[in-house]
Amino acid sequence: MTTQPTLSRRDFLKTAGVGAAAVTATCVLGSQASPASASGSTSENGWAMLIDTTRCTGCQSCALACKEVKSRPNPTVEPTALSSEAYSFIDLRPAPGAEKTINVKRQCMHCQHPACVSACTVGALRKTADGPVTYDDKKCIGCRYCQYACPFGVPTYDWNNPLGLIHKCDLCVQRLAEGEMPACVASCPAGALHFGRRSDMLAQARARIRSNQRRYVDKVYGEYEAGGTSMLYLAGVPFSQLGLPELGEQTISHQAEAVMTKTPVIAASVATLATGLYWLLKRRDLKLNEVQVTLPQEDQDGH
Amino acid sequence: MATNLHVEQSSSSAVPLLNRRMALALLGLMVLVGGLAGIIRLFAGLGRTTALVDAYPWGIWIGFDFTLIAFAGAGFTMAGLAHVLHQHKYHDAVRPAILAGLAGYVAVLLLLVLDLGRPDRFYHFIFFWNFHSPLFEISWCVLLYTTVLLLEVSPCLLERINRPLSEKLLRVATMIMPVVAVVGVTLSSLHQSTLGTLYLNMPHRLHALWYSPALPVLFFVSSIMAGLSLATLAYGGASYVLRRPAKRAIIDGLARLAGWVALLYLVLKLGDLLISGELALIWSAGAYSAWWWLEMSLGLILPLALLFIPALRRRPWTPVIAPLLLLFGVMMNRFNATMFGQLLPANVNYSPHILEWLSTLGIIGAAVMAWLLGVRFLAIFEEKKAAHK
Numbered sequence: 001m002t003t004q005p006t007l008s009r010r011d012f013l014k015t016a017g018v019g020a021a022a023v024t025a026t027c028v029l030g031s032q033a034s035p036a037s038a039s040g041s042t043s044e045n046g047w048a049m050l051i052d053t054t055r056c057t058g059c060q061s062c063a064l065a066c067k068e069v070k071s072r073p074n075p076t077v078e079p080t081a082l083s084s085e086a087y088s089f090i091d092l093r094p095a096p097g098a099e100k101t102i103n104v105k106r107q108c109m110h111c112q113h114p115a116c117v118s119a120c121t122v123g124a125l126r127k128t129a130d131g132p133v134t135y136d137d138k139k140c141i142g143c144r145y146c147q148y149a150c151p152f153g154v155p156t157y158d159w160n161n162p163l164g165l166i167h168k169c170d171l172c173v174q175r176l177a178e179g180e181m182p183a184c185v186a187s188c189p190a191g192a193l194h195f196g197r198r199s200d201m202l203a204q205a206r207a208r209i210r211s212n213q214r215r216y217v218d219k220v221y222g223e224y225e226a227g228g229t230s231m232l233y234l235a236g237v238p239f240s241q242l243g244l245p246e247l248g249e250q251t252i253s254h255q256a257e258a259v260m261t262k263t264p265v266i267a268a269s270v271a272t273l274a275t276g277l278y279w280l281l282k283r284r285d286l287k288l289n290e291v292q293v294t295l296p297q298e299d300q301d302g303h
Numbered sequence: 304m305a306t307n308l309h310v311e312q313s314s315s316s317a318v319p320l321l322n323r324r325m326a327l328a329l330l331g332l333m334v335l336v337g338g339l340a341g342i343i344r345l346f347a348g349l350g351r352t353t354a355l356v357d358a359y360p361w362g363i364w365i366g367f368d369f370t371l372i373a374f375a376g377a378g379f380t381m382a383g384l385a386h387v388l389h390q391h392k393y394h395d396a397v398r399p400a401i402l403a404g405l406a407g408y409v410a411v412l413l414l415l416v417l418d419l420g421r422p423d424r425f426y427h428f429i430f431f432w433n434f435h436s437p438l439f440e441i442s443w444c445v446l447l448y449t450t451v452l453l454l455e456v457s458p459c460l461l462e463r464i465n466r467p468l469s470e471k472l473l474r475v476a477t478m479i480m481p482v483v484a485v486v487g488v489t490l491s492s493l494h495q496s497t498l499g500t501l502y503l504n505m506p507h508r509l510h511a512l513w514y515s516p517a518l519p520v521l522f523f524v525s526s527i528m529a530g531l532s533l534a535t536l537a538y539g540g541a542s543y544v545l546r547r548p549a550k551r552a553i554i555d556g557l558a559r560l561a562g563w564v565a566l567l568y569l570v571l572k573l574g575d576l577l578i579s580g581e582l583a584l585i586w587s588a589g590a591y592s593a594w595w596w597l598e599m600s601l602g603l604i605l606p607l608a609l610l611f612i613p614a615l616r617r618r619p620w621t622p623v624i625a626p627l628l629l630l631f632g633v634m635m636n637r638f639n640a641t642m643f644g645q646l647l648p649a650n651v652n653y654s655p656h657i658l659e660w661l662s663t664l665g666i667i668g669a670a671v672m673a674w675l676l677g678v679r680f681l682a683i684f685e686e687k688k689a690a691h692k
Contacts, residue, residue: 082357083357115504118435118436118504119435119436119437119438119504120433120436121427121428121433121436121438121439121442122427122428122431122432122433122439123431123432123433123436123439124431139427139431140420140421140424141419141420141421141424141425141427141428142419142420142421142424143418143419143420143438144360144361144420145436145438145501145504147357147360148360148361148504148505148508149504149505151507153357153358156357157349157357157360157420158420159348159349159350159355159356159357160348160350160351161348161350162345162346162347162348163348163420163421163423164348164349164350164420164421165420165421166420245507247507252504252505252506252507253435253503253504255503255506255516256435256437256500256501256503256504257435259497259500259503259519260434260435260436260437260440260497260500261434261435263434263440263493263497266492266493266496267489267492267493270488270489270492270493271485271486271489274383274387274484274485274488274489275485277387277388278386278387278388278389278481278485281387281388281389282389284389285389
């Protein structure tokens, strides 16, 4: 607890630096800025969390702190799954041939290119410039498409509420704005959770793997998965035993987006083709009518 | 729905009027029960009235939505044939099909309202936009296309009213019909294919037998196939309801067109699996293979055999049975994409709540009833002179 705020302060200095650099870059490259970066839909170096599953003791402090900060019901009950009542939980997985469990903290992965954001009918889900994937409960219509798009099974629906909404971790975006750490990070007594800029978290993860090759598998889960995530995992066993899905480096939504961006072209092509056929065939019809003008009417409809 | 029509058909020769009333009474009962089920769902919430859970958030409502939209492709297919491609020989089959299209889309809108977690916010897509979202595009297209269908159906009503104003409106409607048809075909091409695009966002959830980058094309082509099939049956059905002899040339011609599109669809489906190197999955994927074969054999290969093998083609019931089978195939395809082809964790399953079934049947019953009443009371076979003469 006492060391964390210093980390936070240091991070904020870095943020200022990164921010200044970003402003400069934007000014220099202003004319070349892509629409995606202009709308702040992605940031390659936003806030990130390093989750060291080898250090997690499964004490549940993070999950309960999350419930409290997010005002979830039953704040003292330890959650065993993501739900509208718990935006994070610790998956206590029995390890093959070992007495201790492997403890995997689960929550929204805050993807670099989130499929839920791409899928959301009304744009209620957003990737903020600073990393968190946020949710606007004033816009959401409860279509639940995000639940299908998310490869991590993160968005949950409040099924018992007749006017239910989607629930998920927002990386404590409110606390971040107030200069505080996410509740889970602030509450971890085991030093399993670290928070900072994504590049720093990746550097720290690699340094740990290098310095203790017997403790860690040589992989950072989330570095490339589904285009990269803001949540980065270290583990002592192969990641297939952690219950995290095996995903390629492509973003989930790249194929759908490729089609969706062609919508205006498809619409214009179909409309032009249909109009063209209409005129062509109408002209042919009129010519046929001229020829057949002396024939009985029957013949036109009869064939 | 099918059983009621069947009751009406099979015994109508004996006491036709009474049975017509019985069919309507049965449909009315379905609508009443379904309406009650829907109201219960709206007030009690999804958790208590459906079997849906976080790992299985879409059920039979979505399955029937996708099925009905494909069936209702009858509207844009026939409007396109008649008003854009000037295929005048199918003239009589256009209005029954467009009316069926309208009934189908209204049913879909009702089902969607039941399915939304926040039904009170169904209009939000008008104000909050996300151009990357397939569902956003589908919402807009369905809204605009339902308006198009209302315009396309309007002459059926206007021709029944003998007022100066209605005559004036009818002239306007007839004048703008080609534009309306082009807009309708464009909107339909967009959202019928985008229903396939919607599944491109779930590569981790949909089995490879159905997941494909070609899904938008497959959904579009199969909606034309379903549209032509339903148009065949709607024309036959409307003729039957109004006790007019159905023109064999129209029914044969439409069924045959549906057959050619089905052939293209079969080539696309198999070609897609072949190119992606996943064709072996039709034997090796266990239950998924079984669902695939049910869809493909009964819903595509058998009707193709009926329509293209000369000895079978000449059977009198072929132009009715083949479109029915093709519709079954499209329904299976949409349900496989939504439900049976989904990859699920071992402990997750879904068997629909009784209220899901009752509300679905009620809404489909309402669509069938609306179509029957429309055929009976609207100018479904134009009695006034056709516009182009």
